[in-house]
Amino acid sequence: MASSIMRHGYRIINGASALAALPLATRKMPVDVWFGGARSGDGGGPLVKARILKQHFKDTPIGYSLLYLLSNALYLPDPVMAAIRARDIPIVLNQNGVFYPAWHPQGWEKENARIAGAYHRASHVFWQSDFCRRCANHFLGERDGPGEILPNAVDTKRFKPLIGEKRDRPFTMLLTGMIGPSTAYRLSSSLDGLAVARANGLDVLLHVAGFVDKAVQGNATQQIERLGLQNAVRFLGPYSGADAPAIYQSADGYLMTKHNDPCPNVVIEAMSSGLPILYSASGGVPELVGPDAGVGIPVEESFEKIIAPEAIAIAEGLERLIATREKLAVAARTRATNKFDLSKWIGRHQTVFEQLVRDGQVNQ
Numbered sequence: 001m002a003s004s005i006m007r008h009g010y011r012i013i014n015g016a017s018a019l020a021a022l023p024l025a026t027r028k029m030p031v032d033v034w035f036g037g038a039r040s041g042d043g044g045g046p047l048v049k050a051r052i053l054k055q056h057f058k059d060t061p062i063g064y065s066l067l068y069l070l071s072n073a074l075y076l077p078d079p080v081m082a083a084i085r086a087r088d089i090p091i092v093l094n095q096n097g098v099f100y101p102a103w104h105p106q107g108w109e110k111e112n113a114r115i116a117g118a119y120h121r122a123s124h125v126f127w128q129s130d131f132c133r134r135c136a137n138h139f140l141g142e143r144d145g146p147g148e149i150l151p152n153a154v155d156t157k158r159f160k161p162l163i164g165e166k167r168d169r170p171f172t173m174l175l176t177g178m179i180g181p182s183t184a185y186r187l188s189s190s191l192d193g194l195a196v197a198r199a200n201g202l203d204v205l206l207h208v209a210g211f212v213d214k215a216v217q218g219n220a221t222q223q224i225e226r227l228g229l230q231n232a233v234r235f236l237g238p239y240s241g242a243d244a245p246a247i248y249q250s251a252d253g254y255l256m257t258k259h260n261d262p263c264p265n266v267v268i269e270a271m272s273s274g275l276p277i278l279y280s281a282s283g284g285v286p287e288l289v290g291p292d293a294g295v296g297i298p299v300e301e302s303f304e305k306i307i308a309p310e311a312i313a314i315a316e317g318l319e320r321l322i323a324t325r326e327k328l329a330v331a332a333r334t335r336a337t338n339k340f341d342l343s344k345w346i347g348r349h350q351t352v353f354e355q356l357v358r359d360g361q362v363n364q
Helices: 002-024 045-056 078-086 108-121 130-139 181-199 214-227 244-249 265-272 285-289 311-323 325-339 342-359
Strands: 066-070 091-095 124-127 147-149 171-176 204-209 233-237 253-256 277-281 294-298
Touching: 002 078, 045 066, 045 342, 066 342, 078 091, 078 108, 091 108, 091 130, 091 342, 124 130, 124 342, 130 147, 171 181, 171 244, 171 265, 181 204, 181 214, 181 311, 244 265, 253 265, 253 311, 265 277, 265 285, 265 325, 277 285, 277 311, 285 294, 294 311, 294 325, 311 325
Parallel strands: 066 091, 091 124, 124 147, 171 204, 171 253, 204 233, 253 277, 277 294
Antiparallel strands: none
């Protein structure tokens, strides 16, 4: 409740500041980008994305010629966006996921209505996956305007395989991210699958890196003891962006059982690090991994309930992944460098920004 009130207050203050600065804003070359009050940081998708973008495009809250918005970090009221568009200032929206009953049962309609304003006012939309595009058109209303699918990206020179080191240990799977009550099933399903795999004779370990809610970890500890996994699971704790490449390099494969994840950066980071992906075949993840860089576990596509893969399906997927690890690892790294390199992502942003500011439209 407190965080919600703080976000609402920030939106009001940010919107008022935007209106005060609006008379100075106009569409002009060169490109001067304002990120709409989106904050930078190291602790989550929109924070990291804003930080990377601001490293390449100076954040210009006064005198900007283009407004860039993140759908999961919107801090401008709709009337402010309308006033900006009325001044012929382009708006680019990076559209991630939407709200739906399964994971946001209270107020999902209200949250989607807030995103819909930016979605339909935007001059151009970057959908992070085709899944994001389909969900946005379904929950926010069919968009009448240009856009393109542009998945997230990573610095493939930082996130790279560890070459030449021989590892005298069992095959190690990695699970990363923030695990709270709403995503605790990611951890519990992974542990259930690990237990079945080991019971079937696979010598495989699981490393868990990132913030894990205290209550969730307590439940996981009990589950680990119940399943006899005390020597097979290791919690590495939270890590910084600087530490991330080494975290991925410490593993042999990556495990993602989150349902309907739109475009998780962690999967791209893992692929860039040469890790094959074992994943819930839902959301945008199948688009990221493709046919050759991992093993998908079929699950139902639902927006009314969260569906985790069955333990036996995870175990069978682990067996397939380990058996073809070398081939999958090469494909994962190749796919990441070809499709998700940060320089290409920034370059596409630069091209779209320049075309919008100069011509008012984007050449597809």
